[in-house]
Amino acid sequence: MGKYAAWVATPLVLALLVLIWQFYVVVFEVSPFILPPPLAVWHATVELLSEPKTYSHIAITVYETVAGFLIAVIIGIVFGGLLGKIRWLERTLNPLIVGLQVMPKVALIPLFIVWFGFGPTSKVVLAAVISFFPIMTNTILGMKSVETGHRDVMLALNASRWQTFKEVELQNALPFILTGMEVGIVLATIGAIVGEYLGGSQGLGYMAVATLNAFDVTSMFGVIFLLTILGLVLYFFVVMLRRFVTPWHEAVTSTRD
Amino acid sequence: MTPAKAEMNPAPEHQPADLSVSAAKDAMIRLTGVEQRYKTKDHDVLALTDVNLNIGKGEFLVLLGPSGCGKTTLLRIIAGLLQSTSGTVEIDNKPLWNKKARNDDAMDELGVVFQEANMFPWMTIEDNIALPLKLRGVPKAERRARAAELCKMVGIEGFEKRWPRQLSGGMRQRAAIARALSTKPQILLMDEPFGALDAMTRDAMNLELQRIWMESGCTIVLVTHSIREAVFLADRILLLSPRPGRMDTITDIEIERPRDTYVQSTQGFQDYELSLRQRLDSFA
Numbered sequence: 001m002g003k004y005a006a007w008v009a010t011p012l013v014l015a016l017l018v019l020i021w022q023f024y025v026v027v028f029e030v031s032p033f034i035l036p037p038p039l040a041v042w043h044a045t046v047e048l049l050s051e052p053k054t055y056s057h058i059a060i061t062v063y064e065t066v067a068g069f070l071i072a073v074i075i076g077i078v079f080g081g082l083l084g085k086i087r088w089l090e091r092t093l094n095p096l097i098v099g100l101q102v103m104p105k106v107a108l109i110p111l112f113i114v115w116f117g118f119g120p121t122s123k124v125v126l127a128a129v130i131s132f133f134p135i136m137t138n139t140i141l142g143m144k145s146v147e148t149g150h151r152d153v154m155l156a157l158n159a160s161r162w163q164t165f166k167e168v169e170l171q172n173a174l175p176f177i178l179t180g181m182e183v184g185i186v187l188a189t190i191g192a193i194v195g196e197y198l199g200g201s202q203g204l205g206y207m208a209v210a211t212l213n214a215f216d217v218t219s220m221f222g223v224i225f226l227l228t229i230l231g232l233v234l235y236f237f238v239v240m241l242r243r244f245v246t247p248w249h250e251a252v253t254s255t256r257d
Numbered sequence: 258m259t260p261a262k263a264e265m266n267p268a269p270e271h272q273p274a275d276l277s278v279s280a281a282k283d284a285m286i287r288l289t290g291v292e293q294r295y296k297t298k299d300h301d302v303l304a305l306t307d308v309n310l311n312i313g314k315g316e317f318l319v320l321l322g323p324s325g326c327g328k329t330t331l332l333r334i335i336a337g338l339l340q341s342t343s344g345t346v347e348i349d350n351k352p353l354w355n356k357k358a359r360n361d362d363a364m365d366e367l368g369v370v371f372q373e374a375n376m377f378p379w380m381t382i383e384d385n386i387a388l389p390l391k392l393r394g395v396p397k398a399e400r401r402a403r404a405a406e407l408c409k410m411v412g413i414e415g416f417e418k419r420w421p422r423q424l425s426g427g428m429r430q431r432a433a434i435a436r437a438l439s440t441k442p443q444i445l446l447m448d449e450p451f452g453a454l455d456a457m458t459r460d461a462m463n464l465e466l467q468r469i470w471m472e473s474g475c476t477i478v479l480v481t482h483s484i485r486e487a488v489f490l491a492d493r494i495l496l497l498s499p500r501p502g503r504m505d506t507i508t509d510i511e512i513e514r515p516r517d518t519y520v521q522s523t524q525g526f527q528d529y530e531l532s533l534r535q536r537l538d539s540f541a
Contacts, residue, residue: 143440149373150377152338152371153369156338156368156369170381
């Protein structure tokens with residue numbers, strides 16, 4: 001049963017929700033400016049996809065998200081590795097990190113626009129800043145959660161600090177890093193889109209605002225639909241990465257059974 | 258092989274524990290005045306005191322004692338995992354510590370097996386076994402060959418490419434022994450290596466360990482709280498008394514090798530067991 005749930009039950013639930021939506025709109029005669037019917041949204045989406053400029057907006061958003069995310073991954077793993085390995089450094093910087101983590105990053109958008117302009121760069125920076133923290137904190141956690149027994153083995157083998165890092169701490173941190181990346185890719189997508197909402201003239205976030213300003217609510221729903229698909233594709237890409245990076249991990253093989 | 262030989266042994270006599278016991282053999286491990294204190298909030302706790310012991314080349318020494326007698330602490334001191342608060346440890350006539358730093362030459366002679374197999378889950382069995390060689394910069398092809406050889410020796414041939422969690426507890430512990438032997442150390446240190454295994458697997462592993470020891474010719478120091486296991490495996494048993502841990506008695510086990518499982522039902526074997534049991538009970 002469990003095996004078929006994802007392929008049978010999930011689409012059924014989805015279909016049911018769409019039906020309820022259609023039913024609600026028809027029975028209560030909801031204005032299409034408030035909530036357009038699902039079929040109209042579908043047509044608007046197909047319409048959007050037939051216009052070449054939609055693809056350039058998608059490309060911009062993908063670029064901002066992926067570039068920001070990759071920067072966050074690299075800096076997050078490097079910083080997390082250093083802080084996880086060097087205890088005094090972590091103790092020194094910890095209050096600062098917590099402070100930065102608590103700070104609402106979205107509030108920095110006006111500043112980023114002043115610094116990096118209305119173009120994609122300010123969104124790349126926002127996506128990176130917003131997705132950096134879960135990746136870094138998970139890297140630190142993963143490095144610190146090495147089992148005592150594993151540490152004893154490396155100690156008994158008289159391994160150097162670098163060898164212990166490379167063979168044990170980093171490997172131990174990989175499943176944690178991937179969890180951080182799963183959270184991070186979602187946050188990076190949100191960062192890029194919110195950035196586009198608030199400034200600039202490119203990307204799907206901008207399209208959503210533009211269609212709303214033109215009172216084309218149906219098209220706005222279409223844009224949101226595209227955004228959801230985009231987010232899902234990026235998320236699943238990271239999830240698939242887990243299988244390649246940690247084939248030994250239980251979370252990987254248990255889904256394969 | 259001949260239990261009759263064991264039966265002919267006179268009732269075992271406890272010898273006073275002192276330095277002279279294996280003076281005739283070359284000392285592979287030499288402990289002098291080893292003492293371990295732990296600092297707690299208000300006072301120091303003496304965990305282990307006055308350990309003076311020579312362990313001979315090729316000897317199988319078992320550290321036996323009740324919990325809290327410091328036997329694991331002593332093994333960790335010999336393994337270089339812990340620096341004793343006073344006293345010295347020499348491995349093959351080389352000091353284990355130079356002030357606060359481990360002596361690489363002495364550490365190279367040691368292989369350690371813990372109660373848990375401690376396999377790294379992200380490495381295949383062969384990579385786990387060959388890790389000590391990788392750390393020493395041995396090329397990959399050579400590591401593969403050595404891992405295959407060791408898998409055969411410890412009886413897990415054919416499992417080289419598996420992940421550790423695909424193996425049973427006993428097989429993982431065999432792999433841990435193979436890993437400890439990969440660099441051909443002169444000394445194998447084992448901290449209750451079969452404590453986490455079921456009784457039947459444990460008997461089988463004891464037989465295997467005896468064979469591996471006889472094949473490799475290395476010196477073994479093994480910690481256990483099982484009297485039966487101690488008598489079965491040991492050349493000499495060092496009994497430690499608790500609080501603080503100190504050397505109580507040394508018992509020579511004069512049962513011919515190789516020993517099989519049935520030796521455990523002979524009179525000689527049971528005499529050793531009984532005598533050790535009585536001594537252990539006297540601590541309580």
